[in-house]
Amino acid sequence: MGQTQQKTLTHVMVSSAFMWMLLGVQVRMVQVWAMQAGVWASRCIGSIQYLKNKFGKGYLLEIKVKDPELTDLLHAEILRIFPSAARQERFPSLLVYKVPMEDALPLSQSFSKLEEAKRSFSLEEYSFSLNTLAQADDFKAGHAVKA
Known part of the structure; x- marks a missing residue:
């Protein structure tokens, strides 16, 4: 080289x-x-827990409906059970609500009323859970529709 x-x-x-x-x-x-x-x-x-505590004070109610024709009656029943509930989504077989914590206490009564609604409206299933941080952020940003 x-x-x-x-x-x-x-x-x-x-x-x-x-x-x-x-x-x-x-x-x-x-x-x-x-x-x-x-x-x-x-x-x-702030920390994730701080943000969740500040903005995630509530529950998410998801309801799978067998008969889509009953959704209007079911909506009225949900507002009777949880007066400040805000409907976030509505599909033919799925309803999603944001429920403030103060409307859901005591939880035992909330679940009893939801079980009664499940029987009365022949619901396929429902889920009642604390908001995740992402759901709290979506609600805070105004994605919820007051029903």
Whole structure:
């Protein structure tokens, strides 16, 4: 190998090593920035549990209906059981409500009334659960439709 070829090869190797070193520095800088941004967001916004407690104060009621023609009557019954319930979604066989916590207490009565509605309206099934953080965020952003 000639001296010129060896110098060119050495130059390419040094350039490659320098580029990899720069790339490594940039990756480390991005990692540090992301970690700092995460800490900043946590300080500014709050922990997930804090946000869930602040905005997720309620329940999500999902009802699968066997007979779609009964949804209007069922809706009236849900508002009788939970006066401040807000319907979020309505499909022929699925109704979804946001129920404020104060409407659902005590839970034993809520479940008793839901079981009674299940029998009266021949519901396929229902789910009554605490809101997740994502659901609380959707509701807070105004995606719910007051029914």
